[in-house]
Amino acid sequence: MRCSVTVTRFFRNLQPRRVEWEAGLNCLTGPNGAGKTNIIECLHALSGWGCFKTGASPVAWDSGEPSAYLYGEFEGEESVTVGVRVGSRTLVQCGGRRASWTNVRERVPSLAFLAGDLSLVEGTPGVRRAFLDRLCTLLFPPYAWKLSEMRRALRCRGMLLKQGRNAAMTAKVLSPLVSWIWESRRSSVAMLAAGLERLSDLLPAPLEMRHARGGGGGADDPLEDFARGLERYGQREREARIPLVGPHRDDMILTNSGRPVLSLSRGQRRRTAVALMIAAGFAVEKTVRRTPMLLLDEIAAELDADGHRRTVNALLSSGFQVFAATAEPVGTDWPGGVYVVEAGSVRRVG
Ligand SMILES: Nc1ncnc2c1ncn2[C@@H]1O[C@H](COP(=O)(O)OP(=O)(O)OP(=O)(O)O)[C@@H](O)[C@H]1O
Ligand SMILES: [Mg+2]
Structure with a gap:
């Protein structure tokens, strides 16, 4: 499955904007604190894993709203929409119907690899x-x-x-x-x-x-x-x-x-x-006969040019849709969509 569109409202520092994503590799770049991990978290929630357990509410602090809303359109083995309300009361919808996190995970599988998982080895x-x-x-x-x-x-x-x-x-x-x-x-x-x-x-x-x-x-x-x-x-x-x-x-x-x-x-x-x-x-x-999306936060750090090239090649040839966040500059040879995140606003640049 692939995510083609996301829309967020009152979610952390993200601007309420519709973003269209690339079917293959998506690179999120931008300064520290811009909102790259927040986008990974949005996709994490939309694929049935919920918000990160940070202890702080995911609802935008200055919004005065009780809840944040996430919406995603997915394509691939089937076309389906997912809507999630988080905050004071959680509500999950899949294909326009009320659903459980488990239902969503089964239809839109994703695997997340976050900063803490780097110590996997x-x-x-x-x-x-x-x-x-x-x-x-x-x-x-x-x-x-x-x-x-x-x-x-x-x-x-x-x-x-x-x-x-x-x-x-x-x-x-x-x-x-x-x-x-x-x-x-x-x-x-x-x-x-x-x-x-x-x-x-x-x-x-x-x-x-x-x-x-x-x-x-x-x-x-x-x-x-x-x-x-x-x-x-x-x-x-x-x-x-x-x-x-x-x-x-x-x-x-x-x-x-x-x-x-x-x-x-x-x-x-x-x-x-x-x-x-x-x-x-x-x-x-x-x-499960569905291609999972891979959500990768800061995986490229510490890789030399050869390691970087091998990683990108492996991701590309997997055929999975990938969202990779990095605070490092992205070369012009990145074989996919490049999105700059600045103060919660996402803009496609390549
Ligand atoms: N509920 C919230 N409301 C408003 N802003 C929030 C909320 N929760 C977190 N933030 C802000 O979102 C900002 C972006 O965080 P995020 O972790 O996505 O940055 P990042 O681009 O991944 O940075 P880094 O490169 O350091 O990993 C932070 O400055 C944080 O203060
Ligand atoms: Mg981050």
């Missing part, structure tokens, strides 16, 4: 889990619901352990959820690995990856593994008074030619992270 396991969760949410429709059920059961388990009480009952509820989530994550990592094979020109070195279950007991079957994990770490859990077995402790282990990815330079790690993002796009395209 070298950051904590939590960053990689969040990345896998987003991917699995798009790949497997019940994923978001099962994940929230699992988190609820885990909180309950955590509470019982903290109070020194018997938490065996929660294991019964957790078992099917944990094994389903482990299986989903395993299969998404396998799809990512397959996608990376198409990105050897972007990857600085061959990348191996595997899903590591948090506190698994060494069995292949996820249900069995969870049971064995609980047996093995039960005593330690009671002592630590926190749940030690389950998807909340998973990781995606990345190595390049058998060596830790941390041996890569910063620019090389960034290229690896972008490759993972595009590979995630391939997985979505193959599974």
Whole structure:
């Protein structure tokens, strides 16, 4: 799917203007604080992921309005409009009808790669889990619901352990959820690995990856593994008074030619992270049969001329619609639309 038009009203610092977007690569450039990330956030919300959790209201401060309005027209596998009201009361519409965020994500899939995701390669396991969760949410429709059920059961388990009480009952509820989530994550990592094979020109070195279950007991079957994990770490859990077995402790282990990815330079790690993002796009395209949009905030920083060229080539040949924000100047050779953002106003210049 591709976004052809957006209109915003009272949304952060953006001027209420209709903007037409390019079907391929879109580059948003302009000074710091201009509103580039706000446009990425607008597309993030219009593709069913909601606003960023910044703590501050997304409604323009000086507007005196209770809500902000976002509207987008999408084309590709189908033509559909999405309208979102955010602020005091959220309302989502898709194809002119009231819809849920999930409905929108299914019809207009997007993958966002934001400033914090840059640590996908070298950051904590939590960053990689969040990345896998987003991917699995798009790949497997019940994923978001099962994940929230699992988190609820885990909180309950955590509470019982903290109070020194018997938490065996929660294991019964957790078992099917944990094994389903482990299986989903395993299969998404396998799809990512397959996608990376198409990105050897972007990857600085061959990348191996595997899903590591948090506190698994060494069995292949996820249900069995969870049971064995609980047996093995039960005593330690009671002592630590926190749940030690389950998807909340998973990781995606990345190595390049058998060596830790941390041996890569910063620019090389960034290229690896972008490759993972595009590979995630391939997985979505193959599974849900819709091309996702890629929303990329500040991915080009730290890339040298060669890294930059390889990244642009990989994005271009993916066939995805891409929105890339950058505070750096854009060369005249950018193979797509160039939009200058200044004080919340968006203007196409190339
Ligand atoms: N609710 C709001 N109402 C009005 N302005 C807002 C609101 N929320 C954020 N802003 C302003 O929007 C401006 C643009 O922010 P944004 O993060 O999009 O900039 P940017 O172009 O991405 O900058 P950078 O290059 O530093 O990443 C900021 O100056 C911020 O103060
Ligand atoms: Mg920004």
